[in-house]
Amino acid sequence: MNDALTELQATVTALRAEVDSLKTKLALMEEVVTVKTLPDGRLKRSVECETVVVRDREDPRCMALHLGTNRELGSFLHMSYFGEEHGHKTAVSLKVTRENEPLIQIRGTDWKMRAGMWLDKDCGVVGVMRPGDVAAAVMKGVPTGGSVAVVHPSGRPRMAMLHQEPSDQEGMKGGRTELVLLDAKGKPCLNLVELSSGPAIRLNHGEGQALLMAAEDTVGLMLDGPDKKTNAMLVAAPQVARMSVSEGTLEEGTQKGAVELMAGEIGGDVSLYGPDGKERLSMAGMQSSSLLRMLREDGKSAVTLQQADEKGIAQLILHAEEDKKERVALRATNDLSALWVGASDGAHTGHLTLVSKNNPLYSLKVAGETRVGLSVGDDCGVVTAYGPGSDPSEPNRGGMASLCGGTVAGGVVVATADGTHQVELSATDHGGRLLMNNDLGFQRIAMGVHEDSAGLHLNHTGSQGVGVMATPAGGVVTVYDEDGNISSSLPPSDWNGD
Secondary structure (H helix, E strand, O other), X not given: OXXXXXXXXXXXXXXXXXXXXXXXXXXXXXXXXXXXXXXXXXXXXXXXXXXXXXXXXXXXXXXXEEEEEEOOOEEEEEEEOOOHHHOOOEEEEEEEOOOOOEEEEEEOOOOOEEEEEEEEOOEEEEEEEEOOOEEEEEEEEEOOEEEEEEEOOOOOEEEEEEEEOOOOOOOOOOOEEEEEEEOOOOOEEEEEEEEOOEEEEEEEEOOEEEEEEEOOOOEEEEEEOOOOOEEEEEEEOOOXXXXXXXXXXXXXXXXXXXXXXXXXXXXXXXXXXXXXXXXXXXXXXXXOEEEEEEEOOOOOEEEXXXXXXXXXXXXXXXXXXXXXXXXXXXXXXXXXXEEEEEOOOOOEEEEEEEEOOOOOEEEEEEOOEEEEEEEEOOOOEEEEEEOOOOOOOOOOOOOEEEEEEOOOOEEXXXXXXXXXXXXXXXXXXXXXXXXXXXXXXXXXXXXXXXXOEEEEEEEEOOEEEEEEEEEOOEEEEEEEOOOOOEEEEEOOXXXXXX
């Protein structure tokens, strides 16, 4: 009986100890798990602890989830691969470090990271890796946009795509989207850019580059040679298109144009440049005219060839290098053709005009005044020499003399600058003739030959004064009075030549 009581007391004592232990454990569990009844009768359950481990239902030896916080890692959640062979290797890891830096990592079965997400200056960053802990790509946000980069195994970017919105400081309109391919040295070799003004494509290889761009009102292609010694440009706009091939580079502004072609609504234009970048040849074709110019180093014209339909003009002009003035000009219009020649001092000039509707004319000028002229009349050629001051607007003008060819013989005229004849030497069908006039052009002396006879007549104030004739019958001298009547003669007036 005593033995049974003793055994019962031992059992009760053991039960009390176990109950006390359970109470202690339950008190500890209540610090972790809290269950409350809400006013509506529903239960509210919550768990508070430093670490939570969730194991695989099929194989409890394997850890599936590990949630917790500690001094080294901060807050973390690890999700592990299933299977004992992986040795509790973490597949996905979420962390918030003690420095308040969030981090998400996805790892391979080799425990190396395959993808990661973190913050950089309050912007998100996503990186992906290849097996062997080799970087593959990075996606990153920036305050004004974002970027994606594909990375070489060495970690050097090989491709990047980025977008940037405008900021108040930059003053950029509409933002910028760009795709960049980089070579093995990390230098851009292909850029695709989209701006508010339009898209652009840039190709680079070494020092050579090609740029293709399209805007609302312009499309252009620009090329720089591999050695940066040559470049080409092609631009098309609504009203004009231009192409140029030149030395130097477009970006550095060292190009020295060799050839430029332009075409548009007003016509076409071609320009050739020398090694110094200065224009040497220019050709232009408009709707009703065309122009060719050869230029000197100073940009002045040396040779000009021009044609204009509206005025019917075609001309060739040669310019002197010394004074840059016209030296030789060949012109043609609907009415005339002309050759103009200037002397080296600019004072002496010659002018040859071939007139289609009238007669040819040549003139030699000194200081703008005509000194010698050649022309063709109705039936003869005329050479005229002018004295100084032959300009009709100038006082004290010089005289003039002319030599012409007629139907029978030539003639010489000496006159004043206004064209008043003073002396005339000519010929008729019967022989030579000399006429001398006063300052008003009235005849005062006349000498002539008629068949086998010759005569000399002296006049005054419009009346005959003296007449001298030589005839086959002998000589005759006749003197007239003031009224023009014969006052005496030798031989006498009734002489019949016997």
